[in-house]
Amino acid sequence: MRVIFRTILLYLTIGAGTGQAALTIEITQGMEGAMPIAIIPFGWTGSAAAAPENIAAIISSDLSRSGRFAPLPDRDLVANPTTAEQVQFHNWRMLNVDNLVVGQLKETGAGGYTIQFQLFDVFRGKQLIGYSFPVSHADLRRVAHHISDLIYEKLTGEPGAFNTRIAYVTTANTGAQKSYTLLIADSDGYNAQTILRSNQPLMSPAWSADGKRIAYVSFENETAEIYTQDVASSERRKLAAFKGINGAPAWSPDGRRLALTLSRDGNPEIYSMDLASRALRRLTTNAAIDTEPVWSPDGRSIVFTSDRGGAPQLYRIAASGGRAERLTFEGKYNAGADFSPDGRKLAMVHGKSGAYRIAVLDLETGLLRVLTDGQLDESPSFSPNGSMIIYATGTGNREVLAAVSVDGRFRQRLSLQAGNVREPAWSPSAGN
Amino acid sequence: MKYQLNGLFAVLLVGILAGCSTTGDKAAVGDAAVEDRGTTAVTSGVGAAGSFAGYSLDDPASPLSRRVIYFEFDSSNVSAADQDLLASHATYLAGNSGQMVTLEGHADESGSREYNIGLGDRRAQAVRRILELQGVAPQQVNTVSYGEEKPAAEGHSDAAWRLNRRVEIVYIGR
Structure with a gap:
């Protein structure tokens, strides 16, 4: 006898961020040739004895998580300058440090602060960039991440992806009940905020291109439904609740359409919904499973998973529909694609000999490269600067997240203190 | 039979x-x-x-x-023994036209999550077709696919996966 539980635990809350990281990030494979940099603890002027945030530590952690930088440990700092005048460049040259960051955090009254920083080229003894930001207490960490982005871009020539967020789903067992939570945290694992909690599965979080909204699948009514939710206000709309599957939502780059999977016509097919009118355009017509649509960054085509050839492989179709072109040929299982932000690569779940790993297909050369070595890796999501891919993996009996650089050389693991975490989706860099 | x-x-x-x-x-x-x-x-x-x-x-x-039908890897084929079991359910449902069932389709955890939703759906549809061919009215049968989201057995072994590739027949209100 089966009792159907109708009590749905549902919270729509944006909790205040705590001072603790929800996700603990640990670098599991370092990179040779990382650039040495000294980030000096920021000076503090204010009413309290200690600064409200350790800005230098946030920047240092960001830069080391990128794999491109090797910040000097605090114990190796030969001096603690907080202004340009205090910097003795020859001391730092002797340590073979290429670059140096100094800064100050000042309280300006009424809960406001200013952060200023300068980045120096140690060998030329010259300032590369310097900025000052007025900032509220709530935005201290975000401004620190923004400073990391500025430093990263100045020194690598590529945009940073530190001032971004990650959406993910956690599960926990409370007695016989399982609880599912959709959260958004800063890219360093701090400031986790609950988007939705339910005792039925939550799946497939997807960011809008402006980073302001998130779409997801919820089974809170014991059937699959797609919702979109405003991240700041938590206001949400039920977008699709057709008979059967309502899954795999993906926003078009212009924010006007949502690609999704529906089985209302008998089996899973890809549709494109106009978000203003909710009119549906069916893109595939095939007896196979067609699912997991993703838009190319130019908005012209959609890549999806289909087993029309007998096993799941990736196909590409024009955003308006038409003939599908098969993209993957290596291996018996390629599914769950994500486009790189420049549209040149696809990350996917690549199954071979019973192991499921994250691989990247170069769309120009057709070369497929396996980047991970797990058994059950899934849900790859590119960072908005295209340098890293975050994905879900297992360790022991726990589900954790991991990130790998696109060249496969640098890896890190993101785990919860307790419970499982899955389905990471890296936010776009816009929407700051 | x-x-x-x-x-x-x-x-x-x-x-x-x-x-x-x-x-x-x-x-x-x-x-x-x-x-x-x-x-x-x-x-x-x-x-x-x-x-x-x-x-x-x-x-x-x-x-x-017996209300669970199991499946092979990446398959939605119903075994001969389970065809017999479904025939019993079909006969009961055909004789009780007010009784509704939900067929919950499930998959093991291998591969990507939304594709597994597709697999669970395909399994539930396979069971639905067998029931309907034997006289169960379409309006008596609802399907939902949970993919790999609600495993019957935790763990990453073949044995656990075998238990998770399934369709559960849920009699509504029972």
């Missing part, structure tokens, strides 16, 4: 088994059922005696108490 009961016979059999001191074994149930097939004229009578019909659903010795 072996386990195909019509509603009336299931009711009678429950009575017989309940009265027996020896435990009912499924083979006996099946054999007896085959002999009595063809008494389709009485199925409407069973519908009328709806209060009895509950018995066979709740009786652990009845094939109707």
